[in-house]
Amino acid sequence: DGDVYNYYADGEWKKSSSGKSVAIINPTTRKTQYKVQACTQEEVNKVMEAAKSAQKSWAKTPLWKRAELLHRAAAILKEHKTPIAECLVKEIAKPAKDAVTEVVRSGDLISYTAEEGVRILGEGKFLVSDSFPGNQRTKYCLTSKIPLGVILAIPPFNYPVNLAVSKVAPALIAGNSLVLKPPTQGAVSALHMVQCFHLAGFPKGLISCVTGKGSEIGDFLTMHPGAGMIPLQMELGGKDACIVLEDADLDLVAANIIKGGFSYSGQRCTAVKVVLVMESVSNVLVEKVKAQVAKLTVGAPEDDCDITPVVSESSANFIEGLVKDAKEKGATFCEEYKRDGNLIWPLLLDNVRPDMRIAWEEPFGPVLPVIRINSIEEGIHHCNASNFGLQGCVFTKDVNKAILISDAMETGTVQINSAPARGPDHFPFQGLKDSGIGSQGVTNSINMMTKIKTTVINLP
Numbered sequence: 001d002g003d004v005y006n007y008y009a010d011g012e013w014k015k016s017s018s019g020k021s022v023a024i025i026n027p028t029t030r031k032t033q034y035k036v037q038a039c040t041q042e043e044v045n046k047v048m049e050a051a052k053s054a055q056k057s058w059a060k061t062p063l064w065k066r067a068e069l070l071h072r073a074a075a076i077l078k079e080h081k082t083p084i085a086e087c088l089v090k091e092i093a094k095p096a097k098d099a100v101t102e103v104v105r106s107g108d109l110i111s112y113t114a115e116e117g118v119r120i121l122g123e124g125k126f127l128v129s130d131s132f133p134g135n136q137r138t139k140y141c142l143t144s145k146i147p148l149g150v151i152l153a154i155p156p157f158n159y160p161v162n163l164a165v166s167k168v169a170p171a172l173i174a175g176n177s178l179v180l181k182p183p184t185q186g187a188v189s190a191l192h193m194v195q196c197f198h199l200a201g202f203p204k205g206l207i208s209c210v211t212g213k214g215s216e217i218g219d220f221l222t223m224h225p226g227a228g229m230i231p232l233q234m235e236l237g238g239k240d241a242c243i244v245l246e247d248a249d250l251d252l253v254a255a256n257i258i259k260g261g262f263s264y265s266g267q268r269c270t271a272v273k274v275v276l277v278m279e280s281v282s283n284v285l286v287e288k289v290k291a292q293v294a295k296l297t298v299g300a301p302e303d304d305c306d307i308t309p310v311v312s313e314s315s316a317n318f319i320e321g322l323v324k325d326a327k328e329k330g331a332t333f334c335e336e337y338k339r340d341g342n343l344i345w346p347l348l349l350d351n352v353r354p355d356m357r358i359a360w361e362e363p364f365g366p367v368l369p370v371i372r373i374n375s376i377e378e379g380i381h382h383c384n385a386s387n388f389g390l391q392g393c394v395f396t397k398d399v400n401k402a403i404l405i406s407d408a409m410e411t412g413t414v415q416i417n418s419a420p421a422r423g424p425d426h427f428p429f430q431g432l433k434d435s436g437i438g439s440q441g442v443t444n445s446i447n448m449m450t451k452i453k454t455t456v457i458n459l460p
């Protein structure tokens, strides 16, 4: 069936024996854009089995050779940036230029991982025993980093390529095999990315990509004994606060609120999701942000509009629910609320209070609440009262205050005088509380996908 994209297993593109497919709805047209195979649990079992045996010989492949293949995959991916970006535009309505950026960034991430991998995996430690009480120098301990085995990666819809390679590349350089379950919205972009790894010449079974319904194979994958006892790394939601002090450069703040709050229509876990501004500067700031919101272009991702349709109808309905709640409870609407299908016009909500859902919940859409505060403590309190703890940012010219606020904010990262962001991709990236487990970033991800192995030489 030429209409349905095949899944990837054992180095081949295959049809599922289920005879079923899953439709991918274009968020802009709200019509079926692509179809992918609905893989079965039996197919997952086979993929896991192949991954297990391919990993054994991959772990013995010299590190420099693993790096060489990754560099090749990175180059092929970049060569194919245009068709892959076109898929991102159709599947997740990412603005055209951002879609290309995602693919190029992914190629760079793969190359960087290959380079970092040969350095940090090429080193081990040597310890002697007589530093610990009661011991003579009779034991020499050698440590090295070994792979974990089979890694399962489940990236989210908002970066189907980049947040896939951020797991694929570290897993492979460290000598693991990889099973990928892409998000359904974004699955075809991910399959194209996998094709680049296929063309680079990785061994059969080392990488596989199974598509299908989360309800059928999701839990089955995450609970599969084939990937048992592998540590979890999770990147989850956020309610990233932007704290604005009286001495802040308000033009800089406004520009960062626009970029941080509205790029990819707010569908980033690192998006600015609540502005906490000191009352004395709030009128001026809100006016500046309002003026820039008015300049945002709204429409189709093909036209590279700033604001594009959100990923699904249910997502749009959820966002609308938050907006209605804020309306009922008396928030100030800086723009009129407007929606057409999955397209929601950018909206700034001023005078938001803690009893409104939008003060705490993550819209994952182009709607941004402003809460006016009377003290720094009030801002920190609101930030820390959230269950989330991904990133936050603070705007001030006083570096001492900025550091103190950063220390007080219970988030994985605090940005001083810029909007939250994951990149550059070698920086550590982690969430506290409900925002995640473990730490990403190229180096941390490679380390996360290894275990320490020690050999002790006992002298007579």
Ligand code: G3P
Pocket: 158, 159, 235, 267, 268, 269, 270, 420, 421, 422, 423
């Ligand atoms: O929401 C995904 C998260 O990883 C954000 O990445 O680069 O948009 O900050 P970025």
